[in-house]
Amino acid sequence: MKKHLLAALALTTSICYAQQKPNDLFQRNRSILENGSVSQKDSLANAVFNEVNTYKTEEQYRVAINMLRTLEHEDKMESVSKTVKKKFPKGSLTRDAFISDVFYKAESGADKEKAYKELLKKWPVSNFPGQELSYDYVLANLAGAFATEGNATRATHYLAQMHERFWRGNGYLSVGKTLLAAGDTTAATPLLKTTMDDAYYYISLPEEQKDNKARFASMGYASSMSSYVGILVNQGAYAEALDLIEKAMTVAPEQADALANVYYKSLLGTGRKLEAYQVLTKLYAKGQFNVEDDLKMLYADLNGSMKGYARFNTGLKNDLIKSIQEHIKQMETYKPAPDFELRNLKGEIVSLASLKGKVVVLDFWATWCQPCIRSFPGMQAAQAMYSTDDNVQFLFINTWERDKDYKEKVVSFIDKNQYPFEVLYDDQKDPATGQVLAAKFGVKGIPAKFIIDANGNIRYFLTGSSPNVDYIKMEMKELIEAAKKPHAG
Incomplete structure (x- = not known):
């Protein structure tokens, strides 16, 4: 050196x-x-x-x-x-720059297809042995663009060109769900089945053969299984659906919660009402209140009337509240929150000091973070619950964005989804450390949420997310109400 x-x-x-x-x-x-x-x-x-x-x-x-x-x-x-x-000029770095600057910035399926053909011409896959996954990322994105436009033929054409079996499920699953949401069950079904079968293959391997690729592929099992079985349930093929679910729960019992919705419907469709009721009860007790109509129906059917249902329902909700209270104890902390001054979407400065006297909920997120996005309907519902409480303020801290034009993308995302959030840009670095606010708060992954009390102290810190709106509402209520109370220490 x-x-x-x-x-x-x-x-x-x-x-x-x-x-x-x-x-x-x-x-x-x-x-x-x-x-x-x-x-x-x-x-x-x-x-x-x-x-x-x-x-x-x-x-x-x-x-x-x-x-x-x-x-x-x-x-x-x-x-x-x-x-x-x-x-x-023919190397992988130049190729990757082309993918980032040209292919991913193309918007339509046709423009992406043109860029992909140029990619193959200048940087053939055969020139980069061992880097096939880089091309699979592009193929999945290209197929996704065509699926969004309703062109199932072109979408499936490019999915079929993917190289890595352990990863292709990501492209198949995303495209399959897009086509399914658009009502194209015919095109979606084989894609979802392929994803499910691939994941099952990897999840069924002997433990000593499960490398990182196998573990990654296995992660898509519940989602693909749920989507595929959902098609069977909608078609009334309950017995076939039930067979697949019970097979899944044998090799991957940890997937039981993710499959619970299609499981109870399959049990119900095959006449196994008591088992369906038991699964439904567990779902409801975890905050999935959207299943209540089916729960009421089975309660009346199995008990002969609705007598006692109100007490039963209250008991389930009280048990859930106790469970949440026990859960949030693990998130407790007590330390001063780092002060900050960040700009909102209007360019106005918002500081933590200006919010003293209020309970502040910070939600660190990014436009590319799918777990963040999945939690937003629940966070919106939680914010609405406190819309008339002047002593509670929700702030959504946009951080770790990757693109130069991220501000425009943030505004577009918020406007498109009509989220009534106070969004702050986490792009003002500390002059001493060069850190953005996420780093000053010790954030290692997003979504990350902090509950700050009226005196500016962090009372709770939680990571991860749930797509369950009712659960998020109840969890945030417990966190906020606890932060309103004086610290026990």
Whole structure:
């Protein structure tokens, strides 16, 4: 390692950047990447950038670009990327830039198809053995665009060209659900069945054969099974649906909750009413109140009347509340919330200090984060529940966006879905650390929610999400009401 690079990296342990594997490089500089000051990060970025002109291989450039991206030195990263395009016009980095800058920015299926053909012409799959997954991402996106436009023929044509069996279910499932939602059951059914069968294959492998690919493929089992079985249920093929579900629960009992909706309907359709009632009761007790009509029907059928139902219903809801209260105890904390001043969609400054005296709910999210998006109907319902309470404020902190035009995308997303949210852009870095607000709050993954009391202290912190609107409403109510009370300590 050259002396000038060591000097620039004096605040870190010594590294051999050009020869080092990416993971080794990131691991050695982890303390600076995660907790370094602005000057430390700038020093590391300068050191990396100054070494670039000595590189011989595309992999060295890839490491440099990834490091500069992590350090958020976009100007240097773009400069290195331009050099790569000139030096390796047929390489994978230039190919990836084309995919990002041309293919993904194309909007219509026809435009994406044109870009895909250009991709194959300039960067054939055969030139990149072991990188077939990069092309599968593109194929899935292309098929999805055609599916959204209602062109099932072109969508399935491109899905059939995918290479990696362990991953293709992502494309098949997304397209299948899109076509199903549009009413094209004929085209959706074989796609969902393929996804289900693939996932079943991987989930049924002996434990010693389950690598990361197998585990990834297995994750789609419940969703594809639920969608496919839902088609069978709608067609009245209850026995076939039930056979598939019970087969699934044998090899993957952890999927029981995800399959509960189609399970009870299949049990009901085959006359197994008591079992259907038991599954329904568990669903309702977990906050899925949309099944109440069926629950009432079975209650009256099995009990001969509706006598006692009100008491039974109240008991289920009280049990759920107790369960939520026990659950949120695990999320308790008590520490001052980092102060902030962020701009909203109108360009106005919103500060935490200005909200003192209110319980504040922070929801960190991004437009690309599907779990975040799935929780929004529930969060909207929770916010509506407190619409007349001036002592509660919901703030939706948009963070970790990947595109330069993210602000326009955020506005478009909020307007399209008509969410009445107060959205703040998390793009103002701390001058001392260079961190955005998410990092200052210790966020490692999104969605992440913080409940801050009237005195500015974080009382609860939770990650993950649920698509269950009723459950989110009840959970947020318990969190907010608990935060209104004085801290026990």
